[in-house]
Amino acid sequence: MSKSCSILFAGFGGQGVLFAGKFLAYKGLDEGKQVSWLPSYGPEMRGGTANCSVIISDDPIGSPIISEPDILVAMNLPSLDKYESTVKKGGKIIIDSSLIGRKVERDDVEVFYVPATELANKNNTPKLANMIIAGKLMKECDVIAYDHMREALAHVVSARHQDMLEVNLGAIEIGYNA
């Protein structure tokens, strides 16, 4: 059966939501899937809100715009408030519970509370909460496989930051096992 997964990755600007989304898109591309990545763009900067819509599918992708995501990642409270109601019935919500105090109100979605920022700090990689969440997402999303991570990461980690590859891999692993 052909599979498809739409992911809305949302948080503050600076948390790396666009980066994490790009990584997922490349992972899909490496596996020969159809992918699209659409960022919110606007006067956002560090501290403002940012999100990206990622679709990974076996079939050609129609609209890259996601009105009902299969999976919502909320890395801050405004994102959860704004998008909780949009998630598809039976969909999944992954939350950075270090930054979001409240619980998800809906009972028709599966929710994963990951203290990503806390885990990132403990791991001495405070900027990589995004990749910890991405790791968790890979476990819960059955459209992409948890393998050949290094190759997918190499596409998105810029040439001058190749030394960051290992720590990103480590963060994804922490999230996957969280």
Next chain:
Amino acid sequence: MAEKVLMKGNEAIAEAAIMAGCRHYFGYPITPQTEVAAYMAKRMPKIEGGVFLQAESEIAAINMVYGVAATGKRVMTSSSSPGISLKSEGISYIAGCDLPALIVNVQRGGPGLGGIQPSQSDYFQATRGSGHGDYHLIVLAPASVQEMASLTFKAFNLADKYRMPTMILADGTMGQMMEPVSLDMGEVETYEKPWALTGTNMEREHNIVNSLSLVPEELEKFNFERFEKYKAIEENEALCEEFMMEDAEICIAAFGIASRVSKNAVIEARKQGIKAGLIRPITLWPFPKKAFAKAADKVKSFISVEMSMGQMIEDVKLATECKKPVTLCNRAGGMIPSPEQVLEAIIEANKGGDK
């Protein structure tokens, strides 16, 4: 085939332009097309003969394009809606001098300074010749990042072939989104340019590139000649994609990102047993009239899905000679219609029966 890479639409335009032999880029930053300029700023200095120049204004940039175009070199500029208005005087001069050049418009909501979110409300401006006087641009409307690249490449070939400015009419979504792209663009077509200002070397007569013509009889002649050329283009270069049109009863007309949304709606309508289909103009000028004329004899009605207050709908009505009802399904000001909104319009149109 070349390996697929993930690129933003804006970057795909820039890379394809370089592959098409464009070595001169003049621009001025404006959201949501700035990545075109940023990419050119990075790449052009590393290429032999490559020029990237950020001008002091849009008006300066288009006149630099005018200058390079007169020498016969491949040249482009890019901007977003308000910037294209500023460039339109220069575009008219380029058209009046019969010069090839590429202008990219990554549209945003208007009028005025408007907003920065995606829009398609420059359709009239693009398809009716953006500035003063009688002229057209060949206008190409990509609906994927792959087409942002392939149509840019094609636009340079068409500009040289017909000696006229061409335009890529995209929007903020197409510019910002990333999709896999194969940069396998094929052959660069080369054309003789005996009219180009390259220096006589004291070996030939002067070439003159000029749009001023004070004798009305002459100016009229130029206009008639130019429109003969336009007629040939309308005959030969109109392009569209037809999706599920074989047995369609409701036909959607949509281009660019609106066509992607519409495709989702067509698939959903089919699941509900409604025979919907889509005609997606790839060239907005020349408008793919024949496809619509053919559909007008078969379908019950048309829906024009646009991110504007309804502009392309006029071309749909003209092409179909109003044989069947044409309704508008639209959002404006930077909003994008949802597949659900388009589906509702399809259901509504389907209720119209055989009236």
